[in-house]
Amino acid sequence: MPELPEVETVRRTLAPHVIGRTFTKADVKHVPMVRPHTPSEFSKALAGQTVNTINRLGKYLIFELDTLALIVHLRMEGKFFLGDKNAPVRSHEHVRYHFNDGGSLIYDDVRKFGTHTLKPLATHRETPPLSTLGLEPGDPMLDVDYLISKLTTTRTIKSALLDQSIILGLGNIYVDEVCFCAKIRPTTRAHRLTKTSVHRLIECATSVIAHAVALGGSSIRSYTDSLGVSGRFQNELNVHLREGEPCLVCGETIKKIRVAGRGTYYCRRCQKA
DNA sequence: CCGAATTCCTGTTGGC
DNA sequence: TGCCAACAGGAATTCG
Numbered sequence: 001m002p003e004l005p006e007v008e009t010v011r012r013t014l015a016p017h018v019i020g021r022t023f024t025k026a027d028v029k030h031v032p033m034v035r036p037h038t039p040s041e042f043s044k045a046l047a048g049q050t051v052n053t054i055n056r057l058g059k060y061l062i063f064e065l066d067t068l069a070l071i072v073h074l075r076m077e078g079k080f081f082l083g084d085k086n087a088p089v090r091s092h093e094h095v096r097y098h099f100n101d102g103g104s105l106i107y108d109d110v111r112k113f114g115t116h117t118l119k120p121l122a123t124h125r126e127t128p129p130l131s132t133l134g135l136e137p138g139d140p141m142l143d144v145d146y147l148i149s150k151l152t153t154t155r156t157i158k159s160a161l162l163d164q165s166i167i168l169g170l171g172n173i174y175v176d177e178v179c180f181c182a183k184i185r186p187t188t189r190a191h192r193l194t195k196t197s198v199h200r201l202i203e204c205a206t207s208v209i210a211h212a213v214a215l216g217g218s219s220i221r222s223y224t225d226s227l228g229v230s231g232r233f234q235n236e237l238n239v240h241l242r243e244g245e246p247c248l249v250c251g252e253t254i255k256k257i258r259v260a261g262r263g264t265y266y267c268r269r270c271q272k273a
Numbered sequence: 274c275c276g277a278a279t280t281c282c283t284g285t286t287g288g289c
Numbered sequence: 290t291g292c293c294a295a296c297a298g299g300a301a302t303t304c305g
Contacts, residue, residue, distance in 0.1 A: 001298065032281085059299080075299055076282090092283090111282045113299070129300085155276065164300080172298065261278080262298070 002074045004059060004136070004169025005212035009231060010080065011056045017082055018063075021099045022050040030094035033109075034116050045118055046070070046097070058133050058168035062124070069124035075113035081106040136168045137205040147198050151190040157201075158186035159260035167205055172262050173218060176240040178204045179266060184273045186259045186266055197273045211236065239265040 002010070023046040028039035037045075049065035056062065063070035072078070081090065083104045095107040095116060107114065119127060134150070135142040150166045151157075160166055161175045170178060179186050181204035184197055193201070212218065217231035238248055242265060243256035252269035 003299095073299080076297080077284095109282095110284065111298090113282065115300090153275080159276085162299080263296090 001076045001171055001173070002059065002078070002217070003171035003174050004056075004209055005174075005215075005233060006217035006231065007056055007059050007061060007074060007169075008213050009217045010074070011054050011061055014061075014080055015054045018051045018099075018105060019053060020051065021101060021103070023047060023065075024098045024100045026098065027096045028094070029096075030109075030112050033094050033107075033112065033114060037118060042116075042118065057125075057130055058136065058164055059171070060130065060133075062130075064121060067121050069119045069121050071115075071117050071119060071124065071130065072107075073115045073129075075109070075115070076111050078107065078109040078114035081108060132165050134164060134166045134168050137170075137202075137209040142167065142202060142205075144195060144199050144202065147202060148195065151193060151198065153190050155190055156186060156259055157184055157188050157190045157193060158262070158264060160190040161201075161205075162260060162262070169209065170205065172264075173237070173240045174205075174208060174212065176265050177208050177238060180239045180271060181208055182273070183271050185268075185271045186264045187257075188273065193273065200273075239267060241265065 026043045026046050028034050028042060031039055034042045045068060049068055051063050051065060053064045054061065055064060059073060061072040061074070063072070083106050085102045085104070087104060087106065090106060090108045092108045092110045093106055094109055094112060097105040099105070107116070124130060135146065147166070151160055153160060158175055158179065161170050161178065162172070176186065178201065182197065182200040184193065184201065212233040215231055215233040215236065218234040218237070219231045239254055242254045245254050246252070247254055247267040247270055250267065250269045252267050254265055254267055257264050
């Protein structure tokens with residue numbers, strides 16, 4: 001599932017291919033994907049708009065057009081492909097964006113969970129969903145005081161770290177890795193964490209995400225290549241998907257449990273906080 | 274308001 | 290080997 005590092009990789013890969021190109025229309029095959037727009041109003045609004053830049057906020061891709069922002073969330077398995085006018089329809093193709101040069105940008109998504117929405121460019125960051133988002137790992141504003149103020153909840157720290165209004169961009173894989181790095185058990189109640197643990201959490205979120213971005217993200221079963229996007233971070237995972245294998249730090253067997261409704265991997269010896 | 278459960282969706286996996 | 294239920298999960302929505 002694409003998390004911040006995978007989405008950043010998609011952004012970097014896509015940018016040189018689509019910046020400067022102008023849309024003529026979009027064929028929407030899965031109607032709910034462009035909600036609340038109807039396919040025809042979505043397509044008409046895009047016509048004549050040029051892609052000036054592609055940004056990213058957390059796991060959201062933001063295509064900045066002339067007067068609109070096209071905000072795309074890949075959710076689990078969304079992928080982009082570039083095609084020409086004769087590109088065959090892909091098996092899970094749901095949206096095809098057409099450019100005035102005859103080319104196309106194809107969105108493919110097995111589970112149809114992705115979302116594509118249009119917002120006025122001038123105010124897109126001030127309205128949901130972007131307006132509700134927290135701070136990205138590496139943002140200087142993400143300090144101990146900020147995080148402690150957000151962790152007054154009784155939920156588990158895993159649940160809190162998955163909450164995009166607190167820290168941005170972490171999903172199931174990276175939350176497990178960040179908790180391992182910070183020596184924090186995923187089941188610990190957020191408000192019970194010490195200041196020292198919260199400090200480690202920030203350091204780890206920053207370092208794990210930076211390392212994953214540098215390696216182009218992770219390619220695992222539910223998220224693989226599109227546009228030549230093939231990350232190498234899956235080879236660096238310390239706990240995620242390693243149930244039954246020895247902890248790379250202490251040798252203890254990695255456990256898998258269920259936390260916040262998600263498969264969760266941790267080392268019971270290293271993660272005691 | 275808070276947090277847990279449900280919903281969306283389909284390919285893969287595991288148990289019998 | 291074949292069948293089918295369970296599972297995977299981000300975030301919006303519903304429920305208690």
